[in-house]
Each structure stands twice: as C-alpha cells, then as structure tokens.
Amino acid sequence: MPKTGLLIIILGVIFMKGNRATEEEVWEVLKMMDIYSGRKYFIFGEPWRLITRDLVKENYLEYCQVPNNSPPCYEFLWGPRTHAEASKMKLLEFLAKIHGTNSRSFPFQY
Known part of the structure; x- marks a missing residue:
C-alpha cells in the first residue's frame, strides 16, 4: 500500500506537468512529504531505488534521459x-x- 501511494503521487506529478516530469520536479514534491533520496524508510525502503528501478522494472514508470542536455537530465x-x-x-x-x-x-488536464 505505501508503494502504491508513492506511485500515485508520482503519476500525479507527471500528469500535472504535461505527461512528463523531470527527476528534479518529482523530488521537489517528495521533499514536501519528507521523502528523500538516499534515506531508507521502514515502509518502502530507499525511495530512489524503488522509483527508478522497481517501478520502472514493473512498467509503471519510464525513466529516460532527456536528449541534448548538458549536464544530463x-x-x-x-x-x-x-x-x-x-x-x-x-x-x-x-x-x-x-x-x-x-x-x-x-x-x-481536463
């Protein structure tokens, strides 16, 4: 359940930002909820790994490099x-x- 809640928040950010959201935009919203990359949480573990590996592997999210950006985004x-x-x-x-x-x-969005 906590993993699903986190996913819904991320999907909402992506949707509200025009169907794509930078990694920075997603983390800004998660910071408001006191969720930080690199910190381990009892409920869902390390959020960066959950988001960029597990949810991507399960095909809920796509995590892509933005072309022609320096530094990489x-x-x-x-x-x-x-x-x-x-x-x-x-x-x-x-x-x-x-x-x-x-x-x-x-x-x-409507």
Whole structure:
C-alpha cells in the first residue's frame, strides 16, 4: 500500500506537468512529504531505488534521459502498465478531491 501511494503521487506529478516530469520536479514534491533520496524508510525502503528501478522494472514508470542536455537530465513518464491499468480522468478526480475542488478546476488536464 505505501508503494502504491508513492506511485500515485508520482503519476500525479507527471500528469500535472504535461505527461512528463523531470527527476528534479518529482523530488521537489517528495521533499514536501519528507521523502528523500538516499534515506531508507521502514515502509518502502530507499525511495530512489524503488522509483527508478522497481517501478520502472514493473512498467509503471519510464525513466529516460532527456536528449541534448548538458549536464544530463532525466525525466519520468507513465509506463505501459500504468496506461493499461489507470485512467487519467480518475487520477485527476482524485487530485481535485485532495485539493478540495473538482476536476474542471484543472482545464489543461481536463
């Protein structure tokens, strides 16, 4: 369950950022939740490994190098399994509920 919650947060960041989010953007959101790369958590272990290896291996996320960037920069996208198992509209409704509003409050994503 904690792994799923973390995944939903990351998928929300990717979706809200236009279907791709840099590694930096994802970690900025996770820092607000007191989740840091390199720190080991009892519930889900080391988050960088969980996100960039386990969730990528399970095809929930894609982790790609952004071309023509110096220094190298990486970004996250929804993986094929997420596209098969999740609905962007349901995710938007969930995010809107968290923010105390409705999905139409996010016209770009709606």
